Amino acid sequence: VVRNIYNNYPEVPNDMSAFYRETIRKNRSYVSIGEAVVDIFKAPYSNSFRSDATKIYKGRKNSDNARLDTVLFKLQGGPVTSLDLDLAKNPETILTEESLAQYDFSLSGVVVIDNRPNYIISFVQKPDISIPLFTGKFYIDVNSYAISEAEFGVNMTDKASVTSMFVRKKPIGMSVTPEITSYLVKYKESKGKWYFAYSRAEVKFKVDWKKKLFKTTYTTMTEMAVTD
Numbered sequence: 001v002v003r004n005i006y007n008n009y010p011e012v013p014n015d016m017s018a019f020y021r022e023t024i025r026k027n028r029s030y031v032s033i034g035e036a037v038v039d040i041f042k043a044p045y046s047n048s049f050r051s052d053a054t055k056i057y058k059g060r061k062n063s064d065n066a067r068l069d070t071v072l073f074k075l076q077g078g079p080v081t082s083l084d085l086d087l088a089k090n091p092e093t094i095l096t097e098e099s100l101a102q103y104d105f106s107l108s109g110v111v112v113i114d115n116r117p118n119y120i121i122s123f124v125q126k127p128d129i130s131i132p133l134f135t136g137k138f139y140i141d142v143n144s145y146a147i148s149e150a151e152f153g154v155n156m157t158d159k160a161s162v163t164s165m166f167v168r169k170k171p172i173g174m175s176v177t178p179e180i181t182s183y184l185v186k187y188k189e190s191k192g193k194w195y196f197a198y199s200r201a202e203v204k205f206k207v208d209w210k211k212k213l214f215k216t217t218y219t220t221m222t223e224m225a226v227t228d
Helices: 079-084 159-166
Strands: 014-026 029-042 053-063 103-113 116-125 134-141 147-154 174-190 193-209 216-226
Touching: 014 053, 014 079, 029 079, 053 079, 079 193, 079 216, 103 134, 116 147, 159 174
Parallel strands: none
Antiparallel strands: 014 029, 014 216, 029 053, 103 116, 116 134, 134 147, 147 174, 174 193, 193 216
């Protein structure tokens, strides 16, 4: 799969249009919703020195600051974060030679996606690795060895370490714990090349104030769908 990335994904830059959405939920109620049409510059996959870029063509956002209480969540990077989930373009987290050595991989089965057979490759971090890494599944096109989809999230076994990854600053008397981290990226094949098509990131936090009886759950979600 790694050896075939440069063969399976575009060697030339591409311009794309996409729909972008980001939301914040407090328990079950939405307290912030943002939507935008974005222009994307997709750098060649064969050039690690050229980065993807995006700009908002038209957007809108609505936030209920009163219901956010004193907790302010900032979705770092906005649409850029959605592009970072392109693992074929940004393989550092899992698909470099050093990263591969930190995981155990297994063939979980075969599934059909868009009328094409795909291997399901599951991965977990090795038991002797202490820092939280990722766990998830790759869907690999049987004929080309291209990644057609990837579902993954942070290993939540050591929640204290995971918290330090996500929470940089918080008020005194507040406990913030990540409950779920879920990431998804999809690609579409056209004329022998695979193109970034969709990504989604969802993180759920549990917030506990010492002076409050009930805990509050905040869920942040960003997604991007390429339309052209």
